[in-house]
Amino acid sequence: MADIPEEVFAKEVIVRAICSPYHLKDGKVIVAAYHPTPETDEVSVMRHDYMGSDACKAKAKELENPATNKIYEGLAVLSAAQIRSAGCGIKDSRHVYPGHADIKMGIIVPRGEPPAPEDAKLLLDRKRRLLRFTNYFRDPEPQTINWTGEKLIPKV
Amino acid sequence: MNTLIINPGPPLPHSTLPEFAEQKPSSYFVPRIQQRVPIYERERAKASLRGIRLLEPNWDGYNAERVTKAGANAQRLFEILENQTPGLINPDILPTSAGTVTMEWQSVEGEAYVEIGNTKYSCFIHRRLGQPQYYQGDAESIESSLLNIVQQSIFAVPVSNTTINIA
Numbered sequence: 001m002a003d004i005p006e007e008v009f010a011k012e013v014i015v016r017a018i019c020s021p022y023h024l025k026d027g028k029v030i031v032a033a034y035h036p037t038p039e040t041d042e043v044s045v046m047r048h049d050y051m052g053s054d055a056c057k058a059k060a061k062e063l064e065n066p067a068t069n070k071i072y073e074g075l076a077v078l079s080a081a082q083i084r085s086a087g088c089g090i091k092d093s094r095h096v097y098p099g100h101a102d103i104k105m106g107i108i109v110p111r112g113e114p115p116a117p118e119d120a121k122l123l124l125d126r127k128r129r130l131l132r133f134t135n136y137f138r139d140p141e142p143q144t145i146n147w148t149g150e151k152l153i154p155k156v
Numbered sequence: 157m158n159t160l161i162i163n164p165g166p167p168l169p170h171s172t173l174p175e176f177a178e179q180k181p182s183s184y185f186v187p188r189i190q191q192r193v194p195i196y197e198r199e200r201a202k203a204s205l206r207g208i209r210l211l212e213p214n215w216d217g218y219n220a221e222r223v224t225k226a227g228a229n230a231q232r233l234f235e236i237l238e239n240q241t242p243g244l245i246n247p248d249i250l251p252t253s254a255g256t257v258t259m260e261w262q263s264v265e266g267e268a269y270v271e272i273g274n275t276k277y278s279c280f281i282h283r284r285l286g287q288p289q290y291y292q293g294d295a296e297s298i299e300s301s302l303l304n305i306v307q308q309s310i311f312a313v314p315v316s317n318t319t320i321n322i323a
Contacts, residue, residue: 038255
């Protein structure tokens with residue numbers, strides 16, 4: 001893996017793992033795919049420019065849990081510039097693993113409780129903007145180790 | 157000046173049927189808010205809520221919370237919807253990784269969003285041509301009045317725009 005700068009550059013390709021059933025509806029990614037982890041404003045993503053497609057897929061498959069019916073389905077792709085223009089931030093978080101980053105949604109979601117309604121609206125608006133920019137690549141061969149689908153590029 | 161003449165064509169068939177013509181409009185036009193949602197759609201939503209309540213911790217792989225308590229509150233709200241606002245369509249129902257449940261409605265008039273947690277709920281209603289309205293309160297005491305506001309705000313149909321029910 002290449003040396004990874006801490007700064008996330010505008011043209012970088014950013015990837016989010018997509019799993020069924022709660023990230024998809026009728027085969028399309030939904031806003032739930034961009035809900036932050038509790039007590040943070042962070043959505044876990046990967047820096048594709050430094051990890052490559054195969055490593056992104058391998059990490060995505062680690063999220064699978066057949067016991068709870070959580071199945072890896074594919075990868076959602078954005079550019080860092082698109083994330084920022086959706087009103088969000090992005091920061092490197094290599095302490096999770098090299099190549100990991102977090103989209104900063106700007107609204108911290110409490111554990112077990114909803115945000116204030118004004119914040120809930122702001123968060124939903126940002127998730128929708130991310131969704132509009134999202135280029136979703138369904139994995140044609142989710143069982144295989146390597147990525148065999150189309151080249152992972154952001155929506156133009 | 158050219159004049160465009162529109163030929164109205166032959167009379168519509170129903171105007172030749174005295175039985176039809178004598179009916180009052182209210183017999184044929186039923187506002188959408190008075191129509192009932194099919195039982196199978198309600199049952200599907202209820203099954204989805206039961207499934208959400210059974211989610212294990214980390215169900216999304218990103219350290220998601222269990223949704224047991226919030227799910228129970230969401231189930232109760234859905235029962236209120238079913239029993240007290242029968243014309244209100246099912247919302248899109250989803251769990252969040254924070255352990256809450258979201259319900260979303262959208263129509264040409266706007267959107268409504270309710271997020272229910274273990275003890276609180278947050279709601280906003282945004283009509284297409286207006287400012288968002290915000291509501292919040294105790295999740296265990298949500299009342300049908302909230303759903304009535306949702307229904308009246310984004311699903312109420314003026315009498316002139318009612319739906320024809322022929323069957």
